[in-house]
Amino acid sequence: MSFAFKEEYALKLDSEDELNSLRNEFIFPKHNGKDVIYFTGNSLGLQPKSASAAIKQELDDWGKYGVEGHFEAKNPWYAYHEMFARPLAKIVGAKEAEVVAMNGLTTNLHLMMVSFYRPKGKRYKILCEAKAFPSDQYALESQVRFHGYDPNDAIIEIAPREGEHLINEEDIYTAIKKHKDEIALVMIGGVNYYTGQLFDMKGITQAGHDVGAQVGWDLAHAAGNVPLQLHDWNVDFACWCSYKYLNSGPGSVSGAFVHERHCKNPDLIRFAGWWGHNKKTRFLMEKGFDPIPTAESWQLSNAPVLAMAVHKVSLDIFERVGIKKLRQKSEKLTAYLEFVIQKVSEESQGGFEVITPKNPDERGCQLSILAHGYGRPLFDKLTKAGVIADWREPNVIRIAPVPLYNSFADCYYFGIKLKQAIV
Numbered sequence: 001m002s003f004a005f006k007e008e009y010a011l012k013l014d015s016e017d018e019l020n021s022l023r024n025e026f027i028f029p030k031h032n033g034k035d036v037i038y039f040t041g042n043s044l045g046l047q048p049k050s051a052s053a054a055i056k057q058e059l060d061d062w063g064k065y066g067v068e069g070h071f072e073a074k075n076p077w078y079a080y081h082e083m084f085a086r087p088l089a090k091i092v093g094a095k096e097a098e099v100v101a102m103n104g105l106t107t108n109l110h111l112m113m114v115s116f117y118r119p120k121g122k123r124y125k126i127l128c129e130a131k132a133f134p135s136d137q138y139a140l141e142s143q144v145r146f147h148g149y150d151p152n153d154a155i156i157e158i159a160p161r162e163g164e165h166l167i168n169e170e171d172i173y174t175a176i177k178k179h180k181d182e183i184a185l186v187m188i189g190g191v192n193y194y195t196g197q198l199f200d201m202k203g204i205t206q207a208g209h210d211v212g213a214q215v216g217w218d219l220a221h222a223a224g225n226v227p228l229q230l231h232d233w234n235v236d237f238a239c240w241c242s243y244k245y246l247n248s249g250p251g252s253v254s255g256a257f258v259h260e261r262h263c264k265n266p267d268l269i270r271f272a273g274w275w276g277h278n279k280k281t282r283f284l285m286e287k288g289f290d291p292i293p294t295a296e297s298w299q300l301s302n303a304p305v306l307a308m309a310v311h312k313v314s315l316d317i318f319e320r321v322g323i324k325k326l327r328q329k330s331e332k333l334t335a336y337l338e339f340v341i342q343k344v345s346e347e348s349q350g351g352f353e354v355i356t357p358k359n360p361d362e363r364g365c366q367l368s369i370l371a372h373g374y375g376r377p378l379f380d381k382l383t384k385a386g387v388i389a390d391w392r393e394p395n396v397i398r399i400a401p402v403p404l405y406n407s408f409a410d411c412y413y414f415g416i417k418l419k420q421a422i423v
């Protein structure tokens with residue numbers, strides 16, 4: 001693709017973009033009375049305008065019906081979570097019975113590891129990426145300790161090679177083979193939160209299975225960002241949050257995938273609660289857990305309906321648009337932003353290096369920029385100029401042009417503001 005770093009060119013791309021009007025369905029924070037350039041949908045997605053009415057609906061039904069709302073509400077609370085099976089299944093490439101919306105992400109990682117990290121004999125190690133998102137590191141570390149192992153011994157971390165920023169996938173395959181009798185679980189972030197690197201989940205899942213390990217993915221930065229085929233890839237489990245690319249609001253409900261071959265296995269160990277129990281006999285309140293033969297059997301509690309109300313309106317938008325169209329726009333939008341950064345970098349003697357993979361098949365929408373010779377003041381200038389981006393010490397700027405609500409003009413104006421910030 002050949003692009004131009006010109007305002008009328010960016011505006012033309014926007015006018016040709018059939019998803020451009022979706023932007024009007026979201027609320028942008030303001031800077032000097034104008035929409036900010038919001039490039040942090042990888043951290044907290046923007047609020048859909050329909051969110052408050054959706055929450056109000058539940059509040060009104062609560063007021064109107066009290067406890068009867070479980071069955072009488074417009075969207076009965078008793079079965080509220082069931083509305084998410086269909087849209088979530090499409091987003092992660094699963095069967096409806098394989099997905100469930102519940103809890104928070106780290107909670108779900110733990111619940112999944114209860115079932116899928118079952119160390120035994122020599123096979124007790126977990127393979128993950130080095131510098132995983134801190135919460136994932138703590139979860140892995142504490143799981144390993146819970147089973148009586150030393151994290152320094154039981155956790156195998158794959159790091160980028162000396163002098164490189166990205167993980168060479170060959171090193172993952174080599175480590176899996178090298179430790180073939182020792183690995184109980186492979187657990188990696190599908191898209192790395194720091195570099196934006198997208199891993200070959202199909203290939204790595206296969207490699208893990210080939211040596212007899214279970215394979216799970218943290219999809220916090222992948223769900224709603226890149227196409228996924230969890231069922232076909234034969235993934236054992238996956239978890240994601242809904243407040244990043246899925247725009248469901250701060251701390252909103254997480255999602256989990258469990259492959260159907262595990263869902264249907266009642267003997268698989270689960271930490272159980274009443275919402276995972278057979279729906280027909282749930283209210284008999286009897287002894288003996290009878291797991292629903294779907295991912296719902298990992299649910300513990302009844303659903304947090306107020307947070308889920310926003311999840312619903314957000315997923316409705318995904319249903320309407322579809323991941324395929326979003327991905328098409330996303331590849332072009334990110335390529336254009338990459339081009340813009342390249343142009344600005346040329347003017348600053350190569351000051352900006354995009355460390356995210358160049359190949360669109362190896363990334364989602366996020367670009368991570370290493371700002372050579374610049375520090376925090378550069379980022380502060382951008383913020384003052386109305387750009388919301390993310391800064392990681394010592395000098396990485398993460399920006400995510402989100403196809404649902406970002407425009408080519410956003411990318412162009414970002415370039416202009418970056419240029420102004422370096423003089």
Ligand SMILES: *Cc1c(COP(=O)(O)O)cnc(C)c1O
Nearest residue numbers: 104105106133135193218220241
């Ligand atoms: C955002 C993110 C989290 C956050 O965990 P919560 O339990 O939702 O607070 C965890 N892991 C990864 C990889 C993330 O990107």
